[in-house]
Amino acid sequence: MIRDRLEMALGVWMLLIVMLPLTLLVATLTLRNADVMGRPALIWIALFAWLVWQMIGLLASHFAARKWAQFLAPALLGLIILFAWEVTVRAFVVPLVILPAPSLIVVRFFSSLPILWSDFVQTFVKGALSGYLIGCGAAFLMAIMVDKSDFLRRGLLPVGNFVAALPIVGTAPILVMWFGFDWQSKAAVVVVMVFFPMLINTVAGLREASVMQRDLMKTYGASYWQGFFKLRLPAAMPFIFNGLKISTTLALIGAIVAEFFGSPTVGMGFRISTSVGQLALDMVWAEIIVAALAGSAFYGVVAIIEKGVTFWHPSQRG
Amino acid sequence: MPRTVVSVLTVVAALIALWYAAVVPMNIKEALTSAERAGQVVTPDSAMLRRDTGAFTLITNNSFAIPATFNQARPRLPAPHQVLAELWNTTVMKNITSKRSLVYHGWITLSATLLGFAIGTGLGILLAVGIVHSRVMDMSVMPWAIVSQTIPIIALAPMIIVVLYSIGIQGIIPKAIISAYLSFFPVVVGMVKGLRSPDAMQLDLLKTYSAGQVQTFWKLRLPASIPYLFTSLKIGIAASLVGAIVGELPTGAVSGLGARLLAGSYYGQTVQIWSALFGAAILAAGLVGLIGLAERKLLKRMGFGT
Amino acid sequence: MNDAAQDIVIRSENLDLTFQTGDGPVHALKDITLDIHRGEFVSFIGPSGCGKTTFLRVIAALEQPTGGSITVNGMTPDEARRNRAYGYVFQAAGLYPWRTIAGNIKLPLEVMGYSRAEQDEKVRKVLELVDLEGFGKKYPWQLSGGMQQRASIARALAFDADILLMDEPFGALDEIVRDHLNEQLLHLWARTNKTIGFVTHSIPEAVYLSTKIVVMSPRPGRIADVIDNSLPRKRPLDIRDSPEFLAIAHRVREGLREGHS
Numbered sequence: 001m002i003r004d005r006l007e008m009a010l011g012v013w014m015l016l017i018v019m020l021p022l023t024l025l026v027a028t029l030t031l032r033n034a035d036v037m038g039r040p041a042l043i044w045i046a047l048f049a050w051l052v053w054q055m056i057g058l059l060a061s062h063f064a065a066r067k068w069a070q071f072l073a074p075a076l077l078g079l080i081i082l083f084a085w086e087v088t089v090r091a092f093v094v095p096l097v098i099l100p101a102p103s104l105i106v107v108r109f110f111s112s113l114p115i116l117w118s119d120f121v122q123t124f125v126k127g128a129l130s131g132y133l134i135g136c137g138a139a140f141l142m143a144i145m146v147d148k149s150d151f152l153r154r155g156l157l158p159v160g161n162f163v164a165a166l167p168i169v170g171t172a173p174i175l176v177m178w179f180g181f182d183w184q185s186k187a188a189v190v191v192v193m194v195f196f197p198m199l200i201n202t203v204a205g206l207r208e209a210s211v212m213q214r215d216l217m218k219t220y221g222a223s224y225w226q227g228f229f230k231l232r233l234p235a236a237m238p239f240i241f242n243g244l245k246i247s248t249t250l251a252l253i254g255a256i257v258a259e260f261f262g263s264p265t266v267g268m269g270f271r272i273s274t275s276v277g278q279l280a281l282d283m284v285w286a287e288i289i290v291a292a293l294a295g296s297a298f299y300g301v302v303a304i305i306e307k308g309v310t311f312w313h314p315s316q317r318g
Numbered sequence: 319m320p321r322t323v324v325s326v327l328t329v330v331a332a333l334i335a336l337w338y339a340a341v342v343p344m345n346i347k348e349a350l351t352s353a354e355r356a357g358q359v360v361t362p363d364s365a366m367l368r369r370d371t372g373a374f375t376l377i378t379n380n381s382f383a384i385p386a387t388f389n390q391a392r393p394r395l396p397a398p399h400q401v402l403a404e405l406w407n408t409t410v411m412k413n414i415t416s417k418r419s420l421v422y423h424g425w426i427t428l429s430a431t432l433l434g435f436a437i438g439t440g441l442g443i444l445l446a447v448g449i450v451h452s453r454v455m456d457m458s459v460m461p462w463a464i465v466s467q468t469i470p471i472i473a474l475a476p477m478i479i480v481v482l483y484s485i486g487i488q489g490i491i492p493k494a495i496i497s498a499y500l501s502f503f504p505v506v507v508g509m510v511k512g513l514r515s516p517d518a519m520q521l522d523l524l525k526t527y528s529a530g531q532v533q534t535f536w537k538l539r540l541p542a543s544i545p546y547l548f549t550s551l552k553i554g555i556a557a558s559l560v561g562a563i564v565g566e567l568p569t570g571a572v573s574g575l576g577a578r579l580l581a582g583s584y585y586g587q588t589v590q591i592w593s594a595l596f597g598a599a600i601l602a603a604g605l606v607g608l609i610g611l612a613e614r615k616l617l618k619r620m621g622f623g624t
Numbered sequence: 625m626n627d628a629a630q631d632i633v634i635r636s637e638n639l640d641l642t643f644q645t646g647d648g649p650v651h652a653l654k655d656i657t658l659d660i661h662r663g664e665f666v667s668f669i670g671p672s673g674c675g676k677t678t679f680l681r682v683i684a685a686l687e688q689p690t691g692g693s694i695t696v697n698g699m700t701p702d703e704a705r706r707n708r709a710y711g712y713v714f715q716a717a718g719l720y721p722w723r724t725i726a727g728n729i730k731l732p733l734e735v736m737g738y739s740r741a742e743q744d745e746k747v748r749k750v751l752e753l754v755d756l757e758g759f760g761k762k763y764p765w766q767l768s769g770g771m772q773q774r775a776s777i778a779r780a781l782a783f784d785a786d787i788l789l790m791d792e793p794f795g796a797l798d799e800i801v802r803d804h805l806n807e808q809l810l811h812l813w814a815r816t817n818k819t820i821g822f823v824t825h826s827i828p829e830a831v832y833l834s835t836k837i838v839v840m841s842p843r844p845g846r847i848a849d850v851i852d853n854s855l856p857r858k859r860p861l862d863i864r865d866s867p868e869f870l871a872i873a874h875r876v877r878e879g880l881r882e883g884h885s
Contacts, residue, residue, distance in 0.1 A: 053454070060453040073457035098481055155325030159333075165552070165606045167560045170575075170595040173583030177591075178394065212714050215686050219712040221705055222735040230731065234722045253470045260476070260567050261583055268473070276476040276568060279484070284477050292469040299468035312721035312763065 012062050016055070023051045027083065034090035041091030045084045052080050100282040108282040109289060115271070116290050123268040124294050126183035127255035131190025136247055139195045140240070143202035147232075148224075153203060160203075164196040172258040181262050189258040194247035201246070205239025206232050238313045241306040248298040256291065337398055338388075343373035344395035345387035350376060352390075353383050396589045404593040417573070420597045426574040427562045428601060430490045434497020435558040439551065441498070442505030449506070450513040450539070451531060463506045471499060475561065476568035483569055493565035493574075500561040501554030508553075512546025513539045545622060548613040555605045563598060575601070633697060633787060633819045634660040634683055640691030641678060641845075651844030652678045656692070658838065658847065662786075665813055665820045667834035669827065669876065670883065675845020676823045676838075680789050683821060684712055696787070708736055710787035711780030715795050717772035719764040719779075726751075726760035729779045736783055750778040753812055770801040774808070781816070788820045795825060806832055807861060814857070827880075828864055831855075831873045839876055841883020849879035 030037075030044040037044070056073050063069035082102050088094065089101040096104070109116070146152045172189050179185035209232045217227040259269025268287050275283040310316050347368055354360045361379040362368055368376060377384065388397045396404075405420065412419035445463075449455045475496045482492040516538050524534050566576030575598045582591035639656040642649050653675045660666050668676035681687040682694060685701035696704035704710065711732075719728045726747050733743045751757050754774040764772055773793055780788060794802045806829060813820060824830050830837050831853065839849040855868060863869055 056458050057454050060457045064453060064457060070457065070461070073454075074459070074461035077458035077462065097484060151325050152329070154322045155327075155329035158322070158326050159329055162603060165556050166599040166602050167556070167563055169560055170563065170579055170598050173579050173591050174588075174595070176583065177586075177588065210718075212716065212718055216712065216714065216718060217735070218686060219684055219705060219710070220732045220735040221708055226735050230734065231720070234720065237722075249468055249470065253472050256470055256473050257564055260564065261580070272473055273476050273568060276480045279480070281477065281481070288473050288477075291473045295469045296465055310722075312765070317765070 012058060015058065019051060019055060023048065023055070026051065030083075030087055034087045035093075037087075037091045039091070041087050045087050048083055049080045052076050097279040097281060100285060104282050105285040105289070109286040112283065112286055116286060118266055119268045119271050119287065120290055120294060122183060122264075122266045123186070123255045123259060124252065124298075127186030127258070127267070128190055128251040128298075130183075131187035131255065132194055132247060132251040134187065135191035135194035135251075136198045136244060138191070139198035139243075140202055143199050143206060144228075146199070146203055147206040157200065157203060160196045160200050164200060168193045169254060169257045172254075172261040176258070176262045181264050183267075186255045186258040186263075186267075190251045190254040193250045193254040197246050197250065198243040201239045201243030202236065205236030205243075208232075208239065209235040237306075237310045238315070241302065241310060244302050245299060245306070248302055249295060252291065252295050252298065334398055341393070341395050341397045342377060342384055342387050345390055345393045346373050346376050346380075346383065348390060348392075348394065349383045349386040350380055353380075353386065358382070392586055392588055394588070396592050400589055401592045401596060404589045405596060408593060409597075420575075420578070420593060423573055423575050423578050423594070424597050424601055426490075427493075427559070427566065427576065427598070430493035430562040430565065430574070431497050431555070431558045431605075433490060434494035434499075434561060435501050435555050437494065438498035438501035438558065439505050439554060442502045442550075442554075443509050443547075445502075446506050446509035446513060447535070449510050451535075460510065463503050463510075466503045467507065471503075472496075472561065472564055474499070475564045479565055479568045488569070493562045496565045497558035497561040500557040504553045504557065505547075505550045508546045508550025509543055512543025515546065516542045541620060544620065545613075545617060548609065548617075551609050551613075552606050555609060556602055559598070559602050559605065631662040632659050633662050633664075634658075634694070634821070636679075636682075636692065636694040638692035639679070639682065639689050639694050641675075641682065641687065641689045642691075653682070653689070654844035654846045656845075656847060658850070660819060660821065660836075662819055663817050664836055665822065665834045666836045666838060667830035668821065668823045668838045668840060669825070669830045670840035670845075670848075670880065671842055673842035673845065674840035674883070675842070676840050677791055678845065679840075680791055680821055680823050683787075684710060684789055708732075708783055709785055710789050711783065711785045713773075713776055713780045713788070713790040713793045715792045717764070717769075717776040719772055719775055721764050724761050724763055725756065725767070725775050728764070728775060729760075729782050732779065732783050738783075746782050746784075750781045753781060753815070754778045755808060768801075770797050770805060773797065773805065777809075777812075781812075781818075786818055788818045790820065790822045792823050792825060794829070802829070803861060809833065810859060827873050827876050831869055831876060832859065832861075832864055837872070837876055839879035839883065841880070848883040849875070851875055851879070 026044060026048050030041065030048065034041060056076050059069045059073050059076075085099075086102045089099055100108075146156050169189065171192055172185070175188040175192070176185045179188050213231055213235070214227065217231055222230070255267075256269040256272070259267045260273055263270035268291055271287050272284050275281070275287070307316055350360050350368060351365055354363065354365070360368075360383075362371065387393070389400070390396075393400070408418060408420035412421070414421050414425075416422060445455075445459070449460050449463075478496055479492045482488065482495070513535075520538060520542075521534070524538055529537065562574070563576035563579070566574040567580055571577040572581075575594050578594035578597075579591055582588070582594060636656050636658050639653055641653040642651050652673075656675075656679060668679065670676050678687060682689055683696060683701055685705040694701060697707070697709050699707065699709075719725070720731070723731070729747045729750060730743045733746060738746070747760065751760055754777055756771065756774055756778065759767065759771065759775075764775070767775065773796075777790075777793065780790075794805050797805065810833060822830075822833060824833075835853050835857070837849075837851040837853060838847055839851065840846065841848040851872060853872060855863060855872070
């Protein structure tokens, strides 16, 4: 209400010009004095949060359609959370073994880049990525076979749907027993995890081409493989990419959790569980940041490829 | 329908047959070692030579050992009947309150799953309602909900368990928190999709009745979102179960299915691992199946389809 | 005399087709005896379930008859299909959204193994025929419904098949576009001299376009009447108000009514 009145009085941009420096002032004052503030810090956090929330509100009511605003709004929300986190931890002297401050985590992150990198390579590149490629590739080939045989499709799909709902991470100890501690067992877990979702999606995709389209191919005297490459495969792409995107998340989860069950002295899951054991929580958070970056980047890359391949699909045309 | 049943049964039977067939090459080396120790003639006769020989050569030269591969104490690949026997022994044949009963362990994991799932779903639905009705929340919170689906949240599990443990909270609560977290975001995303699913024509109709936001919510949005809700619930409960299992790993818990998996892998008790895994699978299938059943019944009553 | 000398392109004799469905057998075609000569434009009209689409599909070897015989260009329909004897146009344009219009027209040409140069030449030729020059690089969703259907017709013409089979191609379009496309189709037919089999629900369309009208009735699907259209081959749109036109339309309507009862 106050905001609306002020808005009408000053206009959106004027309001922002007033609010922005005010927010920055609050932020700087609080951060500088957080360590000695104690409980009053909560009031400062509330003030900062209220100011930023108002700004988000302005974005939502005036700039909702703009791309930059759609990026800024969640970023601002993240900012509130980070700010509250940092100030609370510092003001209430929360022990490091419970919750480290974001500033400490960032420091730890940049000072441990070599370790984080080797963990990333072990878990993501060797474990998750290789398992992803093998698993998705195998599922794709299997789906082509299943598509050719109606009997197989009817039998395999319910089984596949069933298996896809099971806690596949539980196979990790078995696969560690068979493939050893190193990345191969993690890749094996990832293969098992991504196989069935990918299979189900590809089979569904291969059925997308309508009967009418397939009849048209028949009238051209096209062979099975001609029909496959010119019609069924392109028509299946939206579903195939849906499977590929789901599988990116599953792959990373599989690789990390598999490492909880046993790993050589490197890997994200390994680092997390050992750092947790040593109560070096800033390292744990640093690894979580790596995992988050890896997960969203992996997904993002696949989504970009999807946009290129399925540019024609209504969902991509917006 | 009957054709599908026949196909499914054939595929399952084929898989079981494949499983039995795979047992032999997987266990043959161990079987031959035991046979050698028992004084039988084994070709080749030293473990070292056998290690470098292919499994199929060993099988063809020592076919007498094949039955033994199906009954080992610590097999590399337990045979289906071994897993079944272990399952039977630890469920039906044991007192439910016994620490060796799989039912007991299953219950430990299940209780954390259900508690977490209920919390996650409840909060998720609330957040979804908020997102759909407030543009501010939609713009700022929804992108995080979507992005969180690409992040392996499960990496947080060990930390949550240990931190809560160090401030004295252990047992079901930490696991429930992880389960809640894992089911939360799928429910938010699915529910938002569902609450937004009514098309413009439907919303316009309610406007002509001067229906307010609350009435529109209860009369249109909420019923329309039910199919989407159930899809998310199925994903959510599977995620919650995984969360509860993974939550049992860090502090070396002694009870629960995850704990059984861990213990089995530490002590090389292969059959125990397999039976815990099957227990978890049966639990997952049962939970998803129950939700599916509730879905069919509710959707039928709401007139949503066949 | 063999078919070629008589110039009979499609000959069906006592054709019969019974479908086995979950609800029991459906007698889709009964005793269909019909000759279609080269260069004719034959319309099939009738209510739903009269078998007109089914008959077209039998010609295209998309359905198998259960009795009687049918030949296309003197061969069995399946052989004719493999010889690429006809182009088929469905009710929906069915263009691939991931291909440009030109790419879509090239589809049958690629399947049939034409060289790149030949493909480009044929695409250019048919685009001009259906009045879509310049739209080759566009994507289907950038075109209106009428234009998409024209592209679909172009695709069916691309490989120079002598026969064109069209299953209610203009059914989903509004009347004004439909009239326009009807005119264009007649022009096209005049220029290319193909033999056309055309299924429609619309009496004016059937009378306007064809040289022969086959009225069919359902349960079981059979021919109720075959009308030779006496109107001149060159027909402006306003011929539809002429008394001859109305007389033929009346006869068609009578045939339909009879079949319905």
